[in-house]
Amino acid sequence: MAASEGAFRNLYADAVEILNNSTALAPLSNDLPKIPEWLGATPVYLPIIEKLTRLPQQASGRSRNLVDQIVQLAPDIPWQQTYVEEQVGKHYLQNYGWFNLLSPEGMFYSETIRISIGVWLKPIFYLEHSHEPEEDYLILAGGGLFRSEGCAPRQCGVGDTVHHTSNQRHSIDMADSDMVALAFWRGKNLMRRATLKTS
Numbered sequence: 711m712a713a714s715e716g717a718f719r720n721l722y723a724d725a726v727e728i729l730n731n732s733t734a735l736a737p738l739s740n741d742l743p744k745i746p747e748w749l750g751a752t753p754v755y756l757p758i759i760e761k762l763t764r765l766p767q768q769a770s771g772r773s774r775n776l777v778d779q780i781v782q783l784a785p786d787i788p789w790q791q792t793y794v795e796e797q798v799g800k801h802y803l804q805n806y807g808w809f810n811l812l813s814p815e816g817m818f819y820s821e822t823i824r825i826s827i828g829v830w831l832k833p834i835f836y837l838e839h840s841h842e843p844e845e846d847y848l849i850l851a852g853g854g855l856f857r858s859e860g861c862a863p864r865q866c867g868v869g870d871t872v873h874h875t876s877n878q879r880h881s882i883d884m885a886d887s888d889m890v891a892l893a894f895w896r897g898k899n900l901m902r903r904a905t906l907k908t909s
């Protein structure tokens with residue numbers, strides 16, 4: 711077993727435990743594979759990985775260990791970004807990133823569920839966007855102001871969950887707070903990227 715596989719298995723186990731302890735998301739975690747197949751993780755560098763040490767203090771007791779692990783593993787994580795500079799600007803790309811923990815493409819395999827973890831460093835605004843899979847966010851550190859189509863704006867912090875139905879548009883304002891969030895996706899086209907309203 712590669713060193714990173716063992717470390718990421720611990721990360722996955724912690725993520726499942728946090729989902730199990732979330733009243734809103736515990737029912738979803740029943741469908742998660744207990745020992746998922748490892749597809750590998752090729753590290754990808756992003757500027758944010760040099761600025762993550764401020765995040766654990768913004769976690770709660772329950773999420774602190776998971777956020778600590780993300781910070782420690784950051785150089786080995788296959789970070790991704792959904793958008794390009796023409797869509798979101800240079801500042802956004804220098805202050806956000808995400809990775810798949812479980813998905814059809816790894817790092818652990820599931821054909822029907824995608825768990826990704828995203829990081830946003832303040833001040834930053836995630837423009838209104840939508841995607842076909844249903845989504846549940848679970849905030850692990852910091853927080854943000856969620857504006858979801860058809861709902862009143864909602865300031866969310868650690869431990870809060872936010873549900874989005876298929877193609878429901880939403881934005882997140884993180885002017886005043888960093889945010890680390892787990893996103894649980896299910897439904898069709900799990901790997902298709904989100905669509906910005908402006909794109």
Ligand SMILES: [Fe+2]
Pocket residue numbers: 841845874880904
């Ligand atoms: Fe979303």
